[in-house]
Amino acid sequence: MSLFNKITTTVLTQPVLEINLNKLIDNYKLLSQIAMPAIPSAVIKDDAYGIGAYEVAKVLYEKAGCRHFWFAHAYEAQKIVNILPEAKIYILQGIGKDSAELFQKYKFIPVITSLKMWQFYKKHQIDGVKPVIYIETGLNRLGFREDEIKKLSKKDLKSFSLVMSHLACADEKDHFMNARQLENFKYLKEKYFKDMPASLSASDGAFLGADYCFNMVRLGAAMYGINTAPYRLNRMKNIVTLKAPVMQICPLQKGDFVGYSATYRANTDRKIAIVSIGYGDGVPRSLSNVGKVFFKVSGKWTEARILGRVSMDNIICDVTDIKGLEVGNYGYLIMDDYTLDDIARDSGTIGYEIASNIGKNPRCIKKYISGTK
């Protein structure tokens, strides 16, 4: 029985996602200052980019005084409307036959994006609600083009509470599109919506300066810690920590292969750790043979390269040079020194997509840090 005398390690199996709502509030407040005197609003579509629309809306409403919230779809908003009694709730994808009922019931404010949608809206008007009009200025996504605006009557043009558009390249400070879109927006606003409150910028636009902020800014990615001004150091705090336990540490002999399709071969003797997280938890499979897992051993952070394919439930990494690592220790996939932006770069995408896939994933055990600052 000597085998069982020395169980110094703890066996753990579950990945854990921690969200720091205190830091989210800090980010929101700093962004609000940057955008002053524009009114700050919060973009919490896509379950708050995966961070959790309920939790995010609750702290922003109760602790930061936010009263303007943006969702993509009415069915997203209905889930949490009860915690936002005095807020204005905007629906970016607008109103349609498959959502009109929810608008009527909850008095959501539709963002009208086309003449066809306006025609639909006129037949399904919501008492006491003045919709938003979205005009196209260069992104070439949803939105009224000028030829469609021209078809609105004078009365129609005054039916809206806000005129808005969206920047395509605001994360590049000197991109020619910024000035071009600003000019287009000003031109259309002056011509058709002269005295109407206006909103052009999301959090990336807020960093471009006061010209871009108009009456309201829509804070999203930066609030969640993503660097939307990557041309300089991130002024936002990371709010996401993703970790998973080491389940096994074992030698890998010279010549051994690792993972599906045998895409990694050990050319020298190595030591590997198997970490209990995979693409089933939202970790991009494109991190195969490229990504990194971080370990804190004896108070010091160190990193280990991912070997072979990321599989659905497990990641294998090279811990040959990490002394003192034990089963039950956590490997970190996202943390303050390796943020959403970092894992996104290594996996060939943007932090938004990472947050969206990981955050909404029901497999992660989600823990919120709040209040005890």
Add this chain to the structure above:
Amino acid sequence: MSLFNKITTTVLTQPVLEINLNKLIDNYKLLSQIAMPAIPSAVIKDDAYGIGAYEVAKVLYEKAGCRHFWFAHAYEAQKIVNILPEAKIYILQGIGKDSAELFQKYKFIPVITSLKMWQFYKKHQIDGVKPVIYIETGLNRLGFREDEIKKLSKKDLKSFSLVMSHLACADEKDHFMNARQLENFKYLKEKYFKDMPASLSASDGAFLGADYCFNMVRLGAAMYGINTAPYRLNRMKNIVTLKAPVMQICPLQKGDFVGYSATYRANTDRKIAIVSIGYGDGVPRSLSNVGKVFFKVSGKWTEARILGRVSMDNIICDVTDIKGLEVGNYGYLIMDDYTLDDIARDSGTIGYEIASNIGKNPRCIKKYISGTK
């Protein structure tokens, strides 16, 4: 008011994910035949690869007689254990301090993957449950290496109900790893687990022939329609349809840019459609400027290339040559003629990851087709 006389189209806003459970049953039955006389079991970890563990387990249990189900984590299984009263429920990531309570409560069968986990299990044994032992044969992921097996007592070695391993390259019929792993598995089984029931293959392994099937096969990807034998035509039926409405159709002038970072520029006049789905719904952002959206117009399927970046809520595609397309028509991202495997190829990943991200995404309106065959 002549503007409003001719509303022939319907404005819709919501993406829809349809899952055909009848075809899933067909796939399960065909796979069971292929693997006979091995017992078929169903891998429904990761919410049944995103397809929906509750719905999948229910039809397999009630309509296909399946009595063996595999999850990755105990906390996945606990959510649906009530609909599987007489089934055996295996947990692939095994048992740990953070899940032991669930094992005790629900009598889940842990897959023991290491000596350390075995030591833990011995202190948290579950009455009436014989665990599974997972042995490493070449994947170099979780599992007992031979040096660890040697440390088990004779009594320990007889404590298990099943000995299992997993193939790394079974989707390539002639990959050298298949024969190597089969040989390793046979060697270890003969030496340490002679008369114990055994399982080596998942659905890709089942296609490799009777040698690979042993006593039980674990059916996953192929059951969900993914071609796990891509060296020949898929014998499985597609079970996934993902569609989203066209919200706007408009001209794109020569010189115009599309989407974030202006990565597409029109070099001739084009016509674009904006489809109400994006990476927030689980559609990979790597389809930017690469992927396709399909439309059925006048009974005929046709395809449109995605232009610019896939954004969180919208995709823009080139419909210049598609006559008769209207707002409110559905664009298809996945369907019988463009399956999980196709979208995966175009986005640089595998169907498993696509299904996992789209299927579990709470933004998609999920509809199950069942029973009315």
